[in-house]
Amino acid sequence: MxxxxxxxxxxxxxxxxxxxxxxxxxxxxxxxxxxxxxxxxxxxxxxxxxxxxxxxxxxxxxxxxxxxxxxxxxxxxxxxxxxxxxxxxxxxxxxxxxxxxxxxxxxxxxxxxxxxxxxxxxxxxxxxxxxxxxxxxxxxxxxxxxxxxxxxxxxxxxxxxxxxxxxxxxxxxxxxxNLSRPHITIKTKVFMIGALVPLLIDTMIVQYYWTRTGYFTFETFIVWLVLEVLAIAGSLIFVQSFTQSLSPLQDLVNEKPDFRQFSTVNLRPRSTDEIGVLTLSFRRALDELQQHRDNLEELVDERTKELQRLNDELEAFSYSVSHDLRTPLRAIDGFSQAIVEDYAGRLDETGLDYLSRIRGASQTMAELIDDMLQLSRVTRSELNKESVDLSSLADKIIENYRLVEPDRNVKIIVDKGLACVADKNLVMIVMNNLIGNAWKYTGNEDVAEISIGKKTADGQDVFFVKDNGAGFDMRFKNKLFGVFQRLHTAEEFSGTGVGLATAQRIVHRHGGTIWAESVVGEGATFYFTV
Amino acid sequence: MQKTILLVEDNPNDEMLTIRALKKNNIMNEVIVARDGVQALNYLFAEGEHEGRDMNDQPEVILLDLKLPKIDGHEVLKRIKSDERTKLLPVVVLTTSNEDQDVIASYQLGANSYIRKPVDFDQFIKAVGQLGLYWLVLNEAPKSASLR
Incomplete structure (x- = not known):
């Protein structure tokens, strides 16, 4: 069907x-x-x-x-x-x-x-x-x-x-x-009119004379028979003629070719009647279509090159962002520190506070630059899919966080055997962002709890990172994944507002989805599929 | 006599901060500064303004930035590592970029180490201290490193 x-x-x-x-x-x-x-x-x-x-x-x-x-x-x-x-x-x-x-x-x-x-x-x-x-x-x-x-x-x-x-x-x-095959063939129509009608009229004439003359002779029968044969033969010739006219189009009907890669070489008119002209027009139309398609391909090629060029430019741009924006920041931070070290005696407390604010700001900006770079890299880099052991990945990430903040009391449960097929480096970034968030937003809990696991929905693996931290207001959930969108002030929790945008972009590049559920004060759960 | 350190750095701020960081770590070796790739190569090969310099007296370690005027860091690295006279000199790439392509290219060209300059000056001091400790104290260079 x-x-x-x-x-x-x-x-x-x-x-x-x-x-x-x-x-x-x-x-x-x-x-x-x-x-x-x-x-x-x-x-x-x-x-x-x-x-x-x-x-x-x-x-x-x-x-x-x-x-x-x-x-x-x-x-x-x-x-x-x-x-x-x-x-x-x-x-x-x-x-x-x-x-x-x-x-x-x-x-x-x-x-x-x-x-x-x-x-x-x-x-x-x-x-x-x-x-x-x-x-x-x-x-x-x-x-x-x-x-x-x-x-x-x-x-x-x-x-x-x-x-x-x-x-x-x-x-x-x-x-x-959507007429996929003819309702009635022209051949049938022609045969009906060309053979059946003359044949029947012939019979009627015989009937008429039979009644009028009162007898039906052998001669009448022969005349009738000859006329019948002529009618059928003539009709068959008509049918043949129509068949020939139609054959180029008929082939199209039978073969149902793929018009996207169709060569019109064999589509030639085989008669000089309207059907022949129609066949020719059809061929011209297909040729023209093909030409347009070729042009379109050329256009797409051109645009692709243009996009490639823009992409290269973007790459060069982010490269220099990475390099050139960080250099002055290092000078700001470095010389502020130098003042603190060399001229501390000449500064009062306010002056020292200002300097520490300058250093804090330059470090925030450095983080921001790094996060933006990561975001742009995520979009540019090629996907190398392989089987990824998410459990051990999570363990490694958690180990890092524990090293940085060994004093925190965080209970973490990572389910065994979490696995998916994805780009390992990119999934690492997603997990790092989600676990990092869980780690960060449970900062005010006496006993922080984070669990990482999997559930199945509609036959698909859904991975989740769940915490009992600050959570967020579900009314703002559509802001969650926007670049530079934050649901907490920098004083409550630090951050650049790029991490979840990066995670979402990675998940989308894998054809998956990412979403979150939360109750303020009770924690948040982030789900994703790849 | 203490060996020198060759710092190839075009940015005067970074130059100052690096020297400061070395001092903070009590690394008292003389620091030669080259402000672009050409100066660095002239110094190492005793050419141009450094003609007549004793080529036996090569630096203990070269701290090389990648983004340099005239000849960039990768090219400098390539020349150092492809010349018999200098190829055994340890080169530490000390740069702002952490793009994969830069890291990979540097190691492919024979860099001995790759360090990204942190923005946080405290961390920068730590990093410079560690690389000084490693390359100037712990690392055993071949005796004739500077000769061939």
Whole structure:
């Protein structure tokens, strides 16, 4: 089954409203059930099987009109199931209705002819019976055969155009449907018109002369046969001609090629009619499309180079940020310290305090520069995915924090066997940021508790770092991962506001998500997937 | 006679701070300062303004910044390490950058150590003290390091 892309743009192409569609359908059913009956009866009268009094007699009795009306209502009811999905689709053009409409359209022809032929067999029977019952008509055995034959022929001749009109009705909707194979082939249409119709007309003429002359000779049969053969042969030649015209397009229908890499070399017109011209136009359109695609690729290449250049520039920029911004900071810090050491005697307490503030600020700025550099590196560096042992990674990170602040009382539980496939260096940064935060924001707790583990949600591993620290207000959770966004003042907890932005960027580069839950004063839990 | 230290540094502030940090660590070796790559190479190879210098008297350790005018640190490092006369001299890259590419390039060119200058001056003093202790006291250089 083809999953259609029934887009709203396509639906706009449909000019027909549901009501219009329904109306046309009812009209066609009425015509299909009345016209053949009327025509058949007239023909039977004209060639003399029935006389005019018998015809009027049949029509004046309740049986024949009732028969036709009941059949018509039945047909309306029966075909409704094929029409309703199309109407629903026109009312609400979504994918489900589109599929249903398509299914019904493909089934319609077979069912139409089954029901119609049933009608054609039963209608003459009803004519003969009502003629015998209500008029002086007496049917000979040969009449049973001939009347049925005439009915069949007449109905097919009249039924064909009606059938085609029905198909055209569906054709009005086709523009917005995902038509993956033809509803009816042109070959069938041509054969029906080219062979069936002449064949039937031929038979009717024979019928006419048979009745008029009263006999059916071997010669009549031969003439009939020759005409039939000519009709079929001629029709086959037509079909052949159409087949040839259509073959280049037919191949496309059969092969369903990938138009993104399609060569038009074999798409050549094989006729000089409209279909040939159409094939040529189609080929030109595809060629032009290809050309546009090539241009687009060139454009993308160009843009990619441009982006690469910008990226290189950015890299050079962050390099010099790393180098050039830190150098003056070192001088600020270094010489402040030199003043403190060499000229402490000449400064009062306020002066010394100012100097320590200068040093603190320059160190904060150094951290900020480092964090920003890390953030920009995270975006630039290539992903080298490998299997990473998160548990041992966490242990190592925690060891570092314990070394720096050995006096803190922090209870840490790291679940065993945490593993994922990711870029080790980058995941290290994520874990370092999350554990670092947990460490930092539990700074005011008497007994700090941090746990690192995993849970499974929707079949996916979700890793978490949980603490019992200060936490944050969930109302600001969307600010949490923004660059330079902080939910605590520098006096409460130090920090640059870059760490979580970096973590988020890393997680996103791995196609994962990161989020947090917290209650103020009770701690926070950070979750991430990779 | 005490060996010298060659400090290759273009920034006068950093030069002053490094010398101060050496002094704070009681490293009293004479510090020769080269302010760009050309000066550094001229000194080591006794060329240009240093023509006629005794090439047997090479520094005990070279402290090399990477970002330098004229000839950058990597190029200086390459010349030192590719010349028979100087390739055994210990070179400590002392720079602001911690970009991976700089660290890797430095070691590939034969740097003996790579130290990122911390902004915190206390840490800077510690770092200089440790590298002084290591390269000037603990490390046993080949006797003829300066010769070949």
């Amino acid at each position: 083809c999953h259609s892309a029934v887009t709203p743009e396509l639906v706009l192409l449909t000019k027909m409203s549901p009501a219009e569609f329904n109306k046309s359908y009812i009209r066609l059913i009425i015509i299909a059930w009345i016209v053949p009956a009327m025509f058949g009866l007239s023909f039977l009268t004209y060639i003399g099987i029935l006389n005019i009094d018998q015809l009027i007699g049949i029509m004046m009795t309740p049986m024949e009109p009732a028969f036709i009306v009941i059949w018509m209502v039945f047909a309306y009811w029966y075909f409704k199931r094929y029409i309703q999905p199309v109407v629903s689709y026109l009312q609400q053009p979504d994918e489900i209705n589109g599929e249903a409409a398509l299914t019904c359209m493909y089934r319609f022809p077979l069912h139409f002819w089954l029901v119609f032929l049933l009608y054609l067999v039963s209608a003459p029977t009803s004519v003969i019976l009502s003629a015998e019952y209500f008029t002086d008509y007496v049917a000979q055995p040969i009449d049973w055969f001939r009347i049925h034959l005439v009915a069949l022929i007449v109905s097919i001749i009249v039924g064909l155009p009606i059938f085609f009109r029905m198909l055209d009705l569906f054709g009005n909707v086709a523009s917005s449907l």
